[in-house]
Amino acid sequence: MNSILTALRRFAADIVGNIIRLFVRFLTAVRADWQGIEPVPKQRIFFANHTSNGDMPMIWSVLPPAIRRQTRPVAAADYWLKNKLRAFAGGEVFRAVLIDRRREVNDDPMAKILEAMATGDSLIIFPEGGRNMGPDPLLPFKAGIYNMGKAFPEVDLVPTWVANLNSIMPKGEVIPLPLICTVTFGAPLHIGPDESKDDFLARASAALADLRPAEPEEAAP
Amino acid sequence: MNPASNPILEAAMAGTTGSIVLLALAGFGVLVVLTLFGELIRARQMPGTQNPVLDTYMTRVESWWAMVALISLALITGRLGVVILFLFASFAAMREFLTLTAKNRADHMSLALAFFAVLPLQYIFVWMGWHGIFTVFIPVYAFLLLPIVSALRGNYTRFMTRVAETQWGLMITVFCVSHVPALMSLDIPGYGERGVLLIAFLIVVVQLGDLLDFFFGRRIGKTRIAPDLSPKTWEGLACGVASAAVIGGFLAWLTPFGVIGAALMAAMASLVGMFGNLVFAAIKRDRGVKDWSHLIPGQGGFVDQLDSVVFAAPIFYHVTRYLWSV
Numbered sequence: 001m002n003s004i005l006t007a008l009r010r011f012a013a014d015i016v017g018n019i020i021r022l023f024v025r026f027l028t029a030v031r032a033d034w035q036g037i038e039p040v041p042k043q044r045i046f047f048a049n050h051t052s053n054g055d056m057p058m059i060w061s062v063l064p065p066a067i068r069r070q071t072r073p074v075a076a077a078d079y080w081l082k083n084k085l086r087a088f089a090g091g092e093v094f095r096a097v098l099i100d101r102r103r104e105v106n107d108d109p110m111a112k113i114l115e116a117m118a119t120g121d122s123l124i125i126f127p128e129g130g131r132n133m134g135p136d137p138l139l140p141f142k143a144g145i146y147n148m149g150k151a152f153p154e155v156d157l158v159p160t161w162v163a164n165l166n167s168i169m170p171k172g173e174v175i176p177l178p179l180i181c182t183v184t185f186g187a188p189l190h191i192g193p194d195e196s197k198d199d200f201l202a203r204a205s206a207a208l209a210d211l212r213p214a215e216p217e218e219a220a221p
Numbered sequence: 222m223n224p225a226s227n228p229i230l231e232a233a234m235a236g237t238t239g240s241i242v243l244l245a246l247a248g249f250g251v252l253v254v255l256t257l258f259g260e261l262i263r264a265r266q267m268p269g270t271q272n273p274v275l276d277t278y279m280t281r282v283e284s285w286w287a288m289v290a291l292i293s294l295a296l297i298t299g300r301l302g303v304v305i306l307f308l309f310a311s312f313a314a315m316r317e318f319l320t321l322t323a324k325n326r327a328d329h330m331s332l333a334l335a336f337f338a339v340l341p342l343q344y345i346f347v348w349m350g351w352h353g354i355f356t357v358f359i360p361v362y363a364f365l366l367l368p369i370v371s372a373l374r375g376n377y378t379r380f381m382t383r384v385a386e387t388q389w390g391l392m393i394t395v396f397c398v399s400h401v402p403a404l405m406s407l408d409i410p411g412y413g414e415r416g417v418l419l420i421a422f423l424i425v426v427v428q429l430g431d432l433l434d435f436f437f438g439r440r441i442g443k444t445r446i447a448p449d450l451s452p453k454t455w456e457g458l459a460c461g462v463a464s465a466a467v468i469g470g471f472l473a474w475l476t477p478f479g480v481i482g483a484a485l486m487a488a489m490a491s492l493v494g495m496f497g498n499l500v501f502a503a504i505k506r507d508r509g510v511k512d513w514s515h516l517i518p519g520q521g522g523f524v525d526q527l528d529s530v531v532f533a534a535p536i537f538y539h540v541t542r543y544l545w546s547v
Contacts, residue, residue, distance in 0.1 A: 029316060170326045175333040178312070180320040 036187030156188035161211035245293035327374035350406030430491030434461025465491030497532020
Protein backbone atom coordinates (compact mmCIF):
# COMPACT_ATOMS: atom_id res chain seq x y z
CA MET A 1 0.00 0.00 0.00
CA ASN A 2 2.74 2.36 0.99
CA SER A 3 4.71 1.67 -2.14
CA ILE A 4 1.67 2.41 -4.33
CA LEU A 5 1.24 5.70 -2.53
CA THR A 6 4.88 6.56 -3.05
CA ALA A 7 4.62 5.71 -6.74
CA LEU A 8 1.52 7.90 -7.04
CA ARG A 9 3.25 10.83 -5.36
CA ARG A 10 6.25 10.33 -7.62
CA PHE A 11 3.91 10.39 -10.64
CA ALA A 12 2.12 13.52 -9.41
CA ALA A 13 5.50 15.20 -8.82
CA ASP A 14 6.53 14.40 -12.42
CA ILE A 15 3.32 15.91 -13.78
CA VAL A 16 3.57 19.04 -11.61
CA GLY A 17 7.21 19.38 -12.70
CA ASN A 18 6.22 19.29 -16.35
CA ILE A 19 3.42 21.81 -15.79
CA ILE A 20 5.86 24.19 -14.08
CA ARG A 21 8.34 23.73 -16.92
CA LEU A 22 5.74 24.37 -19.64
CA PHE A 23 4.38 27.39 -17.80
CA VAL A 24 7.85 28.88 -17.40
CA ARG A 25 8.62 28.19 -21.05
CA PHE A 26 5.37 29.67 -22.32
CA LEU A 27 5.58 32.77 -20.19
CA THR A 28 9.24 33.67 -20.54
CA ALA A 29 10.34 31.62 -23.57
CA VAL A 30 13.35 30.86 -21.37
CA ARG A 31 16.43 29.83 -23.30
CA ALA A 32 19.64 28.14 -22.27
CA ASP A 33 22.90 29.51 -23.62
CA TRP A 34 25.61 26.88 -23.11
CA GLN A 35 28.61 29.17 -23.50
CA GLY A 36 31.29 27.43 -21.50
CA ILE A 37 30.11 23.83 -21.20
CA GLU A 38 28.16 21.21 -23.09
CA PRO A 39 24.85 19.99 -21.67
CA VAL A 40 26.11 16.53 -20.78
CA PRO A 41 25.28 14.47 -17.70
CA LYS A 42 28.29 15.08 -15.46
CA GLN A 43 28.32 16.02 -11.80
CA ARG A 44 28.25 19.78 -11.55
CA ILE A 45 27.47 22.64 -9.22
CA PHE A 46 25.55 25.37 -10.98
CA PHE A 47 26.10 28.56 -8.99
CA ALA A 48 23.77 31.36 -9.98
CA ASN A 49 22.82 34.95 -9.26
CA HIS A 50 19.69 35.33 -7.17
CA THR A 51 17.27 38.19 -7.68
CA SER A 52 13.90 36.51 -7.58
CA ASN A 53 12.17 33.37 -6.34
CA GLY A 54 11.77 32.43 -9.98
CA ASP A 55 15.52 31.88 -10.46
CA MET A 56 15.61 28.27 -9.38
CA PRO A 57 12.57 27.04 -11.40
CA MET A 58 14.00 28.92 -14.37
CA ILE A 59 17.39 27.15 -14.28
CA TRP A 60 15.69 23.86 -13.52
CA SER A 61 13.38 24.28 -16.54
CA VAL A 62 16.13 24.85 -19.09
CA LEU A 63 18.16 21.80 -18.08
CA PRO A 64 17.71 18.89 -20.49
CA PRO A 65 15.62 16.10 -18.90
CA ALA A 66 18.52 13.70 -18.32
CA ILE A 67 20.46 16.38 -16.46
CA ARG A 68 17.39 17.73 -14.67
CA ARG A 69 16.69 14.35 -13.13
CA GLN A 70 20.21 14.36 -11.63
CA THR A 71 20.10 17.96 -10.39
CA ARG A 72 18.86 19.17 -7.00
CA PRO A 73 18.53 22.80 -5.91
CA VAL A 74 19.79 23.85 -2.50
CA ALA A 75 17.01 25.92 -0.97
CA ALA A 76 15.81 27.50 2.27
CA ALA A 77 13.75 25.23 4.49
CA ASP A 78 11.78 28.11 6.02
CA TYR A 79 10.50 29.02 2.53
CA TRP A 80 9.85 25.55 1.17
CA LEU A 81 8.27 24.06 4.30
CA LYS A 82 5.86 26.95 4.89
CA ASN A 83 2.81 24.99 3.71
CA LYS A 84 1.95 21.56 2.32
CA LEU A 85 1.94 22.72 -1.29
CA ARG A 86 5.41 24.22 -1.06
CA ALA A 87 6.66 21.18 0.81
CA PHE A 88 5.41 18.98 -2.02
CA ALA A 89 6.95 21.24 -4.69
CA GLY A 90 10.25 21.69 -2.88
CA GLY A 91 10.65 18.15 -1.61
CA GLU A 92 9.19 16.05 -4.39
CA VAL A 93 9.04 18.10 -7.58
CA PHE A 94 12.39 19.87 -7.30
CA ARG A 95 13.84 17.36 -4.76
CA ALA A 96 15.51 20.31 -3.04
CA VAL A 97 18.26 19.92 -0.46
CA LEU A 98 16.59 21.96 2.29
CA ILE A 99 18.76 24.11 4.49
CA ASP A 100 17.57 25.67 7.72
CA ARG A 101 18.71 29.28 7.88
CA ARG A 102 17.49 30.00 11.42
CA ARG A 103 20.27 30.67 13.87
CA GLU A 104 18.66 28.88 16.80
CA VAL A 105 18.51 25.59 14.95
CA ASN A 106 21.67 23.63 15.36
CA ASP A 107 21.75 22.13 11.91
CA ASP A 108 24.85 21.54 9.83
CA PRO A 109 23.87 22.68 6.33
CA MET A 110 27.23 21.84 4.78
CA ALA A 111 26.92 18.22 5.98
CA LYS A 112 23.57 17.93 4.16
CA ILE A 113 25.00 19.40 0.98
CA LEU A 114 28.07 17.17 1.00
CA GLU A 115 25.85 14.17 1.67
CA ALA A 116 23.79 15.04 -1.42
CA MET A 117 26.96 15.46 -3.47
CA ALA A 118 28.28 12.11 -2.34
CA THR A 119 25.40 10.41 -4.18
CA GLY A 120 26.67 11.92 -7.46
CA ASP A 121 23.83 14.42 -7.93
CA SER A 122 24.44 17.88 -9.38
CA LEU A 123 23.33 20.90 -7.37
CA ILE A 124 21.97 24.39 -8.05
CA ILE A 125 23.21 26.90 -5.46
CA PHE A 126 22.92 30.64 -4.93
CA PRO A 127 26.22 31.62 -3.33
CA GLU A 128 25.07 35.16 -2.50
CA GLY A 129 23.12 33.58 0.33
CA GLY A 130 19.94 35.54 -0.29
CA ARG A 131 18.07 37.54 -2.87
CA ASN A 132 19.96 40.51 -4.26
CA MET A 133 17.73 43.59 -4.06
CA GLY A 134 20.38 46.24 -4.52
CA PRO A 135 21.82 47.95 -7.58
CA ASP A 136 25.04 45.86 -7.59
CA PRO A 137 24.98 42.91 -9.99
CA LEU A 138 26.20 40.49 -7.27
CA LEU A 139 26.49 40.38 -3.49
CA PRO A 140 29.69 38.96 -1.89
CA PHE A 141 29.71 35.16 -2.02
CA LYS A 142 29.36 32.98 1.09
CA ALA A 143 32.04 30.39 1.78
CA GLY A 144 29.83 27.38 1.00
CA ILE A 145 30.86 27.06 -2.63
CA TYR A 146 34.55 27.03 -1.62
CA ASN A 147 33.98 24.23 0.87
CA MET A 148 32.05 22.22 -1.70
CA GLY A 149 34.79 22.67 -4.28
CA LYS A 150 37.42 21.62 -1.72
CA ALA A 151 35.52 18.51 -0.68
CA PHE A 152 34.85 17.41 -4.28
CA PRO A 153 37.71 18.85 -6.36
CA GLU A 154 36.74 16.93 -9.52
CA VAL A 155 33.22 18.41 -9.68
CA ASP A 156 32.72 21.28 -12.18
CA LEU A 157 31.69 24.58 -10.60
CA VAL A 158 29.61 26.20 -13.34
CA PRO A 159 28.76 29.92 -13.22
CA THR A 160 25.11 30.34 -14.26
CA TRP A 161 23.64 33.77 -15.02
CA VAL A 162 19.88 34.25 -15.06
CA ALA A 163 19.09 37.40 -17.05
CA ASN A 164 16.00 39.57 -17.07
CA LEU A 165 14.12 37.87 -14.28
CA ASN A 166 14.13 41.04 -12.25
CA SER A 167 11.98 42.86 -14.78
CA ILE A 168 9.74 39.84 -15.24
CA MET A 169 8.76 39.78 -11.59
CA PRO A 170 10.20 42.56 -9.41
CA LYS A 171 9.75 42.19 -5.68
CA GLY A 172 6.28 43.21 -4.55
CA GLU A 173 4.58 42.68 -7.91
CA VAL A 174 1.91 40.04 -8.42
CA ILE A 175 1.61 39.75 -12.19
CA PRO A 176 4.68 38.38 -13.99
CA LEU A 177 5.54 40.04 -17.30
CA PRO A 178 6.09 37.71 -20.24
CA LEU A 179 9.59 38.88 -21.17
CA ILE A 180 12.31 36.64 -22.56
CA CYS A 181 14.67 35.19 -19.99
CA THR A 182 18.08 33.74 -20.78
CA VAL A 183 20.09 31.36 -18.62
CA THR A 184 23.79 31.44 -19.54
CA PHE A 185 26.14 28.66 -18.46
CA GLY A 186 29.81 29.68 -18.35
CA ALA A 187 33.11 27.78 -18.35
CA PRO A 188 33.56 25.51 -15.29
CA LEU A 189 35.86 26.52 -12.42
CA HIS A 190 37.99 24.40 -10.11
CA ILE A 191 39.78 25.53 -6.98
CA GLY A 192 43.52 25.95 -7.55
CA PRO A 193 45.90 23.80 -5.41
CA ASP A 194 46.97 26.70 -3.21
CA GLU A 195 44.20 29.19 -3.88
CA SER A 196 42.89 30.90 -0.75
CA LYS A 197 39.22 31.04 0.08
CA ASP A 198 38.92 34.77 -0.57
CA ASP A 199 40.80 34.55 -3.87
CA PHE A 200 38.57 31.76 -5.09
CA LEU A 201 35.35 33.49 -4.03
CA ALA A 202 36.46 36.64 -5.85
CA ARG A 203 37.36 34.63 -8.95
CA ALA A 204 34.02 32.77 -8.92
CA SER A 205 32.10 36.01 -8.46
CA ALA A 206 33.97 37.64 -11.36
CA ALA A 207 33.35 34.61 -13.60
CA LEU A 208 29.63 34.83 -12.88
CA ALA A 209 29.46 38.60 -13.38
CA ASP A 210 31.24 38.20 -16.74
CA LEU A 211 28.26 36.24 -18.08
CA ARG A 212 25.94 39.17 -17.53
CA PRO A 213 24.75 40.28 -20.97
CA ALA A 214 25.26 43.94 -21.87
CA GLU A 215 22.10 45.69 -20.72
CA PRO A 216 20.37 47.85 -23.33
CA GLU A 217 20.93 51.15 -21.50
CA GLU A 218 19.06 50.16 -18.42
CA ALA A 219 16.82 52.77 -16.89
CA ALA A 220 17.79 53.04 -13.23
CA PRO A 221 15.12 51.76 -10.86
CA MET B 222 -33.78 32.36 -46.14
CA ASN B 223 -31.25 30.47 -44.07
CA PRO B 224 -27.85 31.63 -45.28
CA ALA B 225 -26.37 28.14 -44.89
CA SER B 226 -28.72 26.78 -47.55
CA ASN B 227 -27.96 29.59 -49.98
CA PRO B 228 -26.30 27.85 -52.95
CA ILE B 229 -24.52 30.98 -54.19
CA LEU B 230 -22.98 31.65 -50.79
CA GLU B 231 -22.01 27.99 -50.47
CA ALA B 232 -20.29 28.07 -53.83
CA ALA B 233 -18.43 31.23 -52.83
CA MET B 234 -17.30 29.62 -49.55
CA ALA B 235 -16.16 26.48 -51.35
CA GLY B 236 -14.28 28.76 -53.75
CA THR B 237 -12.47 30.47 -50.90
CA THR B 238 -11.48 27.21 -49.22
CA GLY B 239 -10.54 25.79 -52.60
CA SER B 240 -8.25 28.75 -53.28
CA ILE B 241 -6.57 28.40 -49.89
CA VAL B 242 -6.04 24.68 -50.39
CA LEU B 243 -4.57 25.41 -53.81
CA LEU B 244 -2.19 28.00 -52.35
CA ALA B 245 -1.21 25.69 -49.48
CA LEU B 246 -0.51 22.87 -51.94
CA ALA B 247 1.62 25.24 -54.03
CA GLY B 248 3.47 26.25 -50.86
CA PHE B 249 4.04 22.63 -49.88
CA GLY B 250 5.15 21.90 -53.46
CA VAL B 251 7.83 24.59 -53.24
CA LEU B 252 8.91 23.26 -49.83
CA VAL B 253 9.16 19.69 -51.16
CA VAL B 254 11.49 20.96 -53.89
CA LEU B 255 13.55 22.96 -51.38
CA THR B 256 13.77 19.98 -49.01
CA LEU B 257 14.75 17.57 -51.80
CA PHE B 258 17.37 20.06 -52.97
CA GLY B 259 18.88 20.16 -49.46
CA GLU B 260 18.76 16.39 -49.04
CA LEU B 261 20.43 15.93 -52.43
CA ILE B 262 23.34 18.14 -51.40
CA ARG B 263 23.52 16.32 -48.07
CA ALA B 264 23.63 12.96 -49.87
CA ARG B 265 26.54 14.14 -52.02
CA GLN B 266 28.40 15.46 -49.00
CA MET B 267 31.56 13.56 -48.02
CA PRO B 268 30.84 11.36 -45.01
CA GLY B 269 32.21 12.83 -41.80
CA THR B 270 32.40 16.42 -43.09
CA GLN B 271 30.43 19.34 -41.74
CA ASN B 272 28.47 21.82 -43.82
CA PRO B 273 27.15 24.62 -41.60
CA VAL B 274 25.54 26.52 -44.51
CA LEU B 275 23.54 23.44 -45.43
CA ASP B 276 22.54 22.90 -41.79
CA THR B 277 21.30 26.50 -41.52
CA TYR B 278 19.42 26.11 -44.79
CA MET B 279 17.75 22.88 -43.67
CA THR B 280 16.73 24.35 -40.30
CA ARG B 281 15.18 27.27 -42.16
CA VAL B 282 13.28 25.01 -44.53
CA GLU B 283 11.98 23.02 -41.56
CA SER B 284 10.74 26.24 -39.93
CA TRP B 285 9.06 27.22 -43.20
CA TRP B 286 7.23 23.89 -43.25
CA ALA B 287 5.81 24.64 -39.83
CA MET B 288 4.88 28.20 -40.82
CA VAL B 289 3.15 27.28 -44.07
CA ALA B 290 1.26 24.49 -42.29
CA LEU B 291 0.18 26.79 -39.46
CA ILE B 292 -0.91 29.66 -41.68
CA SER B 293 -2.80 27.36 -44.08
CA LEU B 294 -4.57 25.72 -41.19
CA ALA B 295 -5.59 29.09 -39.73
CA LEU B 296 -6.79 30.37 -43.10
CA ILE B 297 -8.90 27.26 -43.66
CA THR B 298 -10.44 27.53 -40.17
CA GLY B 299 -11.54 31.02 -41.13
CA ARG B 300 -11.94 34.16 -39.10
CA LEU B 301 -11.49 32.83 -35.56
CA GLY B 302 -8.49 30.69 -36.47
CA VAL B 303 -6.74 33.62 -38.13
CA VAL B 304 -7.47 35.99 -35.26
CA ILE B 305 -6.10 33.47 -32.73
CA LEU B 306 -2.99 32.78 -34.82
CA PHE B 307 -2.14 36.48 -35.06
CA LEU B 308 -2.99 37.04 -31.40
CA PHE B 309 -0.26 34.56 -30.50
CA ALA B 310 2.08 36.04 -33.10
CA SER B 311 1.53 39.46 -31.52
CA PHE B 312 2.15 38.03 -28.07
CA ALA B 313 5.43 36.45 -29.16
CA ALA B 314 6.48 39.60 -31.02
CA MET B 315 5.65 41.90 -28.13
CA ARG B 316 7.57 39.64 -25.73
CA GLU B 317 10.63 39.95 -27.98
CA PHE B 318 10.20 43.68 -28.42
CA LEU B 319 9.60 44.66 -24.81
CA THR B 320 12.49 42.48 -23.64
CA LEU B 321 14.76 44.99 -25.40
CA THR B 322 13.07 48.29 -24.52
CA ALA B 323 13.85 50.67 -21.65
CA LYS B 324 11.70 50.08 -18.59
CA ASN B 325 11.92 50.08 -14.84
CA ARG B 326 9.88 48.99 -11.88
CA ALA B 327 7.48 51.90 -12.21
CA ASP B 328 6.38 50.53 -15.59
CA HIS B 329 5.44 47.10 -14.30
CA MET B 330 1.71 47.74 -14.14
CA SER B 331 1.51 49.55 -17.49
CA LEU B 332 3.47 46.73 -19.16
CA ALA B 333 1.23 44.12 -17.55
CA LEU B 334 -1.77 46.04 -18.89
CA ALA B 335 -0.18 46.16 -22.34
CA PHE B 336 0.26 42.38 -22.36
CA PHE B 337 -2.87 41.22 -20.62
CA ALA B 338 -5.45 43.93 -21.45
CA VAL B 339 -4.48 45.95 -24.54
CA LEU B 340 -3.33 42.94 -26.58
CA PRO B 341 -6.44 40.74 -26.08
CA LEU B 342 -8.84 43.69 -26.38
CA GLN B 343 -7.32 44.76 -29.70
CA TYR B 344 -7.87 41.25 -31.09
CA ILE B 345 -11.42 41.09 -29.74
CA PHE B 346 -12.16 44.37 -31.57
CA VAL B 347 -10.58 42.98 -34.74
CA TRP B 348 -12.57 39.78 -34.40
CA MET B 349 -15.79 41.76 -34.00
CA GLY B 350 -14.78 43.83 -37.04
CA TRP B 351 -15.20 47.14 -35.19
CA HIS B 352 -13.12 49.28 -37.53
CA GLY B 353 -13.93 52.48 -35.63
CA ILE B 354 -12.42 51.04 -32.44
CA PHE B 355 -9.49 48.85 -33.44
CA THR B 356 -7.94 51.60 -35.58
CA VAL B 357 -7.86 54.08 -32.66
CA PHE B 358 -7.68 51.91 -29.56
CA ILE B 359 -3.86 51.73 -29.35
CA PRO B 360 -2.92 55.07 -30.99
CA VAL B 361 -5.38 57.00 -28.81
CA TYR B 362 -6.52 55.14 -25.70
CA ALA B 363 -3.45 53.02 -24.90
CA PHE B 364 -1.24 55.96 -25.91
CA LEU B 365 -2.84 58.21 -23.30
CA LEU B 366 -3.70 55.75 -20.54
CA LEU B 367 -0.51 53.67 -20.16
CA PRO B 368 1.75 56.70 -19.45
CA ILE B 369 -0.75 57.75 -16.77
CA VAL B 370 -0.36 54.35 -15.11
CA SER B 371 3.44 54.70 -15.25
CA ALA B 372 3.37 58.29 -13.97
CA LEU B 373 1.18 57.34 -11.00
CA ARG B 374 4.15 55.39 -9.63
CA GLY B 375 5.98 58.71 -9.36
CA ASN B 376 9.26 57.78 -11.02
CA TYR B 377 10.55 60.17 -13.66
CA THR B 378 13.90 58.57 -14.54
CA ARG B 379 14.02 58.51 -18.35
CA PHE B 380 10.26 58.73 -18.41
CA MET B 381 10.01 59.87 -22.04
CA THR B 382 12.21 57.03 -23.27
CA ARG B 383 10.34 54.39 -21.30
CA VAL B 384 6.90 55.57 -22.33
CA ALA B 385 7.84 56.13 -25.98
CA GLU B 386 9.51 52.74 -26.36
CA THR B 387 6.56 50.90 -24.81
CA GLN B 388 4.14 52.71 -27.12
CA TRP B 389 6.33 51.96 -30.13
CA GLY B 390 6.34 48.28 -29.18
CA LEU B 391 2.56 48.26 -28.91
CA MET B 392 2.11 50.03 -32.24
CA ILE B 393 4.37 47.65 -34.11
CA THR B 394 3.69 44.32 -32.47
CA VAL B 395 -0.02 44.68 -31.71
CA PHE B 396 -1.55 47.50 -33.75
CA CYS B 397 0.28 46.75 -37.01
CA VAL B 398 0.16 42.95 -36.70
CA SER B 399 -3.58 43.05 -35.98
CA HIS B 400 -4.17 44.75 -39.35
CA VAL B 401 -3.40 41.42 -41.03
CA PRO B 402 -6.47 39.61 -39.60
CA ALA B 403 -8.41 42.90 -39.90
CA LEU B 404 -8.30 42.42 -43.68
CA MET B 405 -11.08 39.87 -43.19
CA SER B 406 -13.45 42.48 -41.87
CA LEU B 407 -13.33 44.69 -45.00
CA ASP B 408 -16.64 44.86 -46.80
CA ILE B 409 -15.78 44.80 -50.49
CA PRO B 410 -18.72 44.71 -52.94
CA GLY B 411 -18.76 41.55 -55.05
CA TYR B 412 -15.91 40.00 -53.04
CA GLY B 413 -18.10 38.41 -50.37
CA GLU B 414 -16.47 36.54 -47.51
CA ARG B 415 -13.19 36.07 -49.32
CA GLY B 416 -11.27 38.55 -47.13
CA VAL B 417 -9.11 35.73 -45.85
CA LEU B 418 -7.58 35.45 -49.33
CA LEU B 419 -6.29 39.01 -49.03
CA ILE B 420 -4.18 37.81 -46.08
CA ALA B 421 -2.74 35.01 -48.16
CA PHE B 422 -2.07 37.51 -50.97
CA LEU B 423 -0.32 40.01 -48.66
CA ILE B 424 1.88 37.40 -46.94
CA VAL B 425 2.84 35.63 -50.17
CA VAL B 426 3.80 38.75 -52.16
CA VAL B 427 5.69 40.40 -49.30
CA GLN B 428 7.60 37.26 -48.28
CA LEU B 429 8.47 36.26 -51.85
CA GLY B 430 9.47 39.87 -52.60
CA ASP B 431 11.88 39.71 -49.63
CA LEU B 432 13.28 36.37 -50.75
CA LEU B 433 13.89 37.64 -54.29
CA ASP B 434 15.37 40.90 -52.96
CA PHE B 435 17.85 38.74 -51.03
CA PHE B 436 18.55 36.58 -54.09
CA PHE B 437 19.04 39.47 -56.55
CA GLY B 438 20.90 41.52 -53.95
CA ARG B 439 23.45 38.69 -53.70
CA ARG B 440 23.69 38.37 -57.49
CA ILE B 441 23.68 41.90 -58.86
CA GLY B 442 23.49 44.17 -55.80
CA LYS B 443 26.10 46.97 -55.75
CA THR B 444 24.74 50.12 -54.08
CA ARG B 445 23.98 49.60 -50.42
CA ILE B 446 20.92 51.53 -49.22
CA ALA B 447 22.25 52.02 -45.69
CA PRO B 448 25.63 50.29 -45.42
CA ASP B 449 25.78 50.58 -41.64
CA LEU B 450 22.41 48.94 -41.14
CA SER B 451 21.91 46.11 -43.54
CA PRO B 452 23.32 44.49 -46.67
CA LYS B 453 20.19 45.54 -48.60
CA THR B 454 20.96 47.12 -52.00
CA TRP B 455 18.91 49.39 -54.28
CA GLU B 456 19.31 46.87 -57.12
CA GLY B 457 18.02 44.01 -54.97
CA LEU B 458 15.17 46.15 -53.71
CA ALA B 459 14.11 47.17 -57.23
CA CYS B 460 14.20 43.57 -58.45
CA GLY B 461 12.37 42.36 -55.34
CA VAL B 462 9.59 44.91 -55.72
CA ALA B 463 9.30 44.22 -59.47
CA SER B 464 9.10 40.46 -58.79
CA ALA B 465 6.46 41.07 -56.11
CA ALA B 466 4.45 43.07 -58.68
CA VAL B 467 4.65 40.22 -61.22
CA ILE B 468 3.71 37.63 -58.59
CA GLY B 469 0.87 39.93 -57.45
CA GLY B 470 -0.39 40.13 -61.03
CA PHE B 471 -0.45 36.34 -61.28
CA LEU B 472 -2.28 36.11 -57.96
CA ALA B 473 -4.89 38.69 -58.99
CA TRP B 474 -7.55 35.94 -58.93
CA LEU B 475 -7.28 36.00 -55.12
CA THR B 476 -8.15 39.68 -54.90
CA PRO B 477 -10.81 42.18 -55.90
CA PHE B 478 -8.11 44.44 -57.41
CA GLY B 479 -7.89 43.24 -61.03
CA VAL B 480 -4.54 42.31 -62.61
CA ILE B 481 -3.03 45.82 -62.79
CA GLY B 482 -4.43 46.74 -59.36
CA ALA B 483 -3.05 43.54 -57.81
CA ALA B 484 0.39 44.18 -59.30
CA LEU B 485 0.43 47.74 -57.97
CA MET B 486 -0.83 46.72 -54.52
CA ALA B 487 1.80 43.96 -54.35
CA ALA B 488 4.55 46.38 -55.35
CA MET B 489 3.43 48.90 -52.74
CA ALA B 490 3.21 46.29 -49.96
CA SER B 491 6.58 44.86 -50.88
CA LEU B 492 8.24 48.29 -51.02
CA VAL B 493 6.87 49.37 -47.64
CA GLY B 494 7.84 45.97 -46.22
CA MET B 495 11.43 46.27 -47.39
CA PHE B 496 11.86 49.71 -45.83
CA GLY B 497 10.23 48.31 -42.70
CA ASN B 498 12.92 45.66 -42.70
CA LEU B 499 15.49 48.47 -42.72
CA VAL B 500 13.80 50.15 -39.74
CA PHE B 501 13.95 46.90 -37.78
CA ALA B 502 17.60 46.50 -38.71
CA ALA B 503 18.23 49.95 -37.22
CA ILE B 504 16.47 49.00 -33.98
CA LYS B 505 18.45 45.78 -33.71
CA ARG B 506 21.72 47.65 -34.31
CA ASP B 507 20.73 50.20 -31.68
CA ARG B 508 20.13 47.44 -29.13
CA GLY B 509 23.20 45.47 -30.17
CA VAL B 510 21.41 42.24 -31.06
CA LYS B 511 21.53 40.18 -34.22
CA ASP B 512 18.09 38.60 -33.92
CA TRP B 513 15.06 39.51 -31.84
CA SER B 514 15.11 36.14 -30.08
CA HIS B 515 15.76 32.45 -30.75
CA LEU B 516 12.19 31.25 -30.87
CA ILE B 517 12.15 29.97 -34.45
CA PRO B 518 15.04 27.58 -35.15
CA GLY B 519 17.41 28.98 -37.77
CA GLN B 520 15.64 32.29 -38.26
CA GLY B 521 15.74 34.22 -35.01
CA GLY B 522 12.52 35.49 -33.52
CA PHE B 523 8.98 36.22 -34.53
CA VAL B 524 9.74 39.85 -35.31
CA ASP B 525 12.60 38.82 -37.63
CA GLN B 526 10.11 36.72 -39.53
CA LEU B 527 7.24 39.16 -39.62
CA ASP B 528 8.94 42.54 -39.88
CA SER B 529 8.11 43.39 -43.49
CA VAL B 530 4.55 42.01 -43.31
CA VAL B 531 4.03 44.02 -40.12
CA PHE B 532 5.04 47.27 -41.80
CA ALA B 533 3.04 46.58 -44.94
CA ALA B 534 -0.19 45.46 -43.24
CA PRO B 535 -1.76 48.74 -42.02
CA ILE B 536 -1.03 50.57 -45.29
CA PHE B 537 -2.28 47.63 -47.34
CA TYR B 538 -5.41 47.59 -45.18
CA HIS B 539 -6.16 51.29 -45.50
CA VAL B 540 -5.44 51.58 -49.22
CA THR B 541 -7.69 48.57 -49.87
CA ARG B 542 -10.37 50.16 -47.71
CA TYR B 543 -10.23 53.56 -49.40
CA LEU B 544 -10.13 52.26 -52.95
CA TRP B 545 -12.25 49.10 -52.91
CA SER B 546 -14.31 48.90 -49.76
CA VAL B 547 -17.69 50.52 -49.17
